[in-house]
Amino acid sequence: MGVGNRFARPQAGVNSASSPNSQPAAALDLSFVGASALDGRITFTRASTATYFDKTGTMQTAASGAPRFDYDPVALLGRGLLMEESRANVCAQSVPPTSWGLTGATLTSSLTAPDGTSNARLLTEDTSTGNHQASPPNAMVTSTQYAISVFAKAGARRYLVATGLGLGGSGLTPAWDLIAGTDITTGSAGGFTHGIIPVGNGWFRCWFVFTITNAILSWVIANTAGLNISYTGDGASGLWLWGTQCEAGAFVTSYISTGGSTVTRAAEVATMPTSGWYNASAGTLQAEWQVNQASVTGTQEGIVRIDDTTDNNRVAMYVNVSGNIAGIGISGGVSEFNNFLNTGGAALTFPAYGKSVITYGATWHSAYNGGLGQVGGGALAPGAPTRMLIGLDNVNGTAWQLDGWLRRIRYWNSILTDAQLRQVTS
Numbered sequence: 386m387g388v389g390n391r392f393a394r395p396q397a398g399v400n401s402a403s404s405p406n407s408q409p410a411a412a413l414d415l416s417f418v419g420a421s422a423l424d425g426r427i428t429f430t431r432a433s434t435a436t437y438f439d440k441t442g443t444m445q446t447a448a449s450g451a452p453r454f455d456y457d458p459v460a461l462l463g464r465g466l467l468m469e470e471s472r473a474n475v476c477a478q479s480v481p482p483t484s485w486g487l488t489g490a491t492l493t494s495s496l497t498a499p500d501g502t503s504n505a506r507l508l509t510e511d512t513s514t515g516n517h518q519a520s521p522p523n524a525m526v527t528s529t530q531y532a533i534s535v536f537a538k539a540g541a542r543r544y545l546v547a548t549g550l551g552l553g554g555s556g557l558t559p560a561w562d563l564i565a566g567t568d569i570t571t572g573s574a575g576g577f578t579h580g581i582i583p584v585g586n587g588w589f590r591c592w593f594v595f596t597i598t599n600a601i602l603s604w605v606i607a608n609t610a611g612l613n614i615s616y617t618g619d620g621a622s623g624l625w626l627w628g629t630q631c632e633a634g635a636f637v638t639s640y641i642s643t644g645g646s647t648v649t650r651a652a653e654v655a656t657m658p659t660s661g662w663y664n665a666s667a668g669t670l671q672a673e674w675q676v677n678q679a680s681v682t683g684t685q686e687g688i689v690r691i692d693d694t695t696d697n698n699r700v701a702m703y704v705n706v707s708g709n710i711a712g713i714g715i716s717g718g719v720s721e722f723n724n725f726l727n728t729g730g731a732a733l734t735f736p737a738y739g740k741s742v743i744t745y746g747a748t749w750h751s752a753y754n755g756g757l758g759q760v761g762g763g764a765l766a767p768g769a770p771t772r773m774l775i776g777l778d779n780v781n782g783t784a785w786q787l788d789g790w791l792r793r794i795r796y797w798n799s800i801l802t803d804a805q806l807r808q809v810t811s
Contacts, residue, residue, distance in 0.1 A: 408805055412662040413796040415775075417466035420454050426657050427775065433651040436500075436640045437467055442585040444500040444640065452655070453639075455790060458499070458585040464675060465792035467639065468776030470785075471652040474641035475524040476602075476631040481506040486520035489513045489618060490606070498627040499536055499584050500642075505627040507540055510606055510618030517618050518548070518605040521629045524647055525550075525600040530576060532637040534592035535604060535629045536584065539563035541622035544607035545591060546614055551598030559593040560612050563624060571612070576635075588627075592637045602631065636678040638788065652786060655775035659691060664798030665769050667746025671796070671809050672702055674776075676789030677736040679708035687778025687785045688741065689794055691770045696780060698768030700745050703778050703785070708732035710753055712743045714767055721763025722749040727756065740810040744800045755811035757803055 415424055419440075423429055429452050437453035439445045442461055447453045455467040478485065483492050483506075491509050498505040510517035525531055537545050547559040557572035561581050566589055568581045579593035604626060605614045628640050641650050672689045680686045680703075690701035697718040705711050709732055714722035726741045733739070743751045749761030775794065776787040801809065 408801070408809065409797055409799060411795045412664075412798045413794070415794045416792070417454060418463040418792050420466070423452055423655070424657070427655055428657070429653070429655045431651050431653040433649065435469070435650050435653075436642070438584075446642075459583050465790040466655070466776060467790055468653050468655065468787040469638050469650070470788055471650060472632045472634060472638045472641065473647050473649040474630045474632055474643050475647045476629045477522045477524065477643055477646050479521075479629050479641070479643040480504050481519065481521065481626050481629070486522070487518070488520070488603075489515050489517040490519060490623070492519060496538070496625055497586070499586075499588050505538070505625050507623050508604065508606060508626050509621065509623035510542070512618050512620040514615070514617040516603075516605055516614050518603040519626065520549070520601060520603045523600060523602060523631050525597055525602070525631050527598055527600060528596065529633055530594065530596045530635060531631050532592060532594045532634050533602065533631050534590055534637050536588050536627045536640075537561065537563055537591050537604075538588045538625040540624045542606050542608065542624045544569075544610065544612060545624060546605040546607050546612055547593065548603045548605050548614070549599065549601040550595060552595060554598070557595070558612060559591075560607065561589065561591040562610070563589060569610070569612070590637070594635055604629075635681045636788070652784060654777060654784060657773045657775060659770055659773060662796060662798065663691070663770065666766050667744075667798070667800050668766075669742060669744045669797040669799065669801045669806075670700060670702070671740065671742035672794050673740045673792040674787065674789060675736060675738045675792065676704055676787060678788070679733070679735065680704055680706050680785070680788075682706055684785050685778055685780075686787050686789065687774065687776065688787055688791070689776070690774040690778050691767070692772065692774070692779075693768055693770045694772065698770055700743060700767050700770075701778055702726065702741050702743060704733065704737075708735065710739055710741055712741075712751055714743070714745050714749055714761060714763065716763065716765040716767045719763070719765070721745070721765055721767070722761025724751065724759035724761060726751040726758040727753040742801075742806050742810050744806070746800055748800055750800075750803060750806060752803075752806035752810045755807050757807065
């Protein structure tokens, strides 16, 4: 993506507001935080079920074709409309039965899992000397990058380690402290990332991303902070496991439950016609969103886009592979704006929460989180778009989901002043 080196400067008012800081009424205002349904003009599709957290912090399953208004399971605050790409969980038994491959351990008992069911399992060490571990069956393919995760909770043991997959040969030990809620992984390598996400009630989602060289995954108990995994067990101590996920990709996505075979969550698409609110000659488009990662090579995370179903007339905002918030404007196939929306184009720090805005028409200006961004050299609006893509971009016929949360979209059918751009993104 090309970037310019010109920055927005204070300008005379473009709209008819009586004060340079006052805002005209938005022609469109869509809020997704805490919502229970989409605006009736929006068409939403997803050809599968999908999971999300409700306002009590309990994981729920949305029916096929139903949008997900997600909540933070710890803070219990709304995060907005969750929009994700398609992913498949190739761990055939995500909820541990007693038939996982076991070494020096048993899977017994039950405990309330993050989804409110009582099917979490206690991985209990036996009295043998050696590793105490469970190995879930999976259909992972070697030389492929996977995002691997499990929901775990401390029992009498607090340290969880992942082994296998070629991790040891690369000097990598994914590990987590389930009392402190910390990632205590050791080792580093290109493309190897890892973390821990609290999900409430003492549960954590422990995850790592790695290009595997074999497909044997084990969740192993460690009995010391030094991550000692070979020891004589006491026959009683252990930790809780639930919801293993092995998905090809560079980051984790929402949980996909399996019960004996691979399950795929379909991609989400949300669109809205522009009739009744869009101004073909000039306007201002603003979005509020949250993402946890940059896009991967060859893709971008679409925030919002208005187009005529082609790439020749469009205005869009997205997060790119370098972790920048960027915008593009095309009119009749000619670029009018192709720049970063944040001053200097610095990469975002993830997880990133943003308010971004772009104007089109006689002037193409932008802003991000209260700071003016770069400007475009064009002066033409993007033709006569007929639809808005929500939490989505689509370039050359390929859909790119936000893979995050869309909190709000606003649109004004006039060009806001620079002072107003600062205000609506602060």
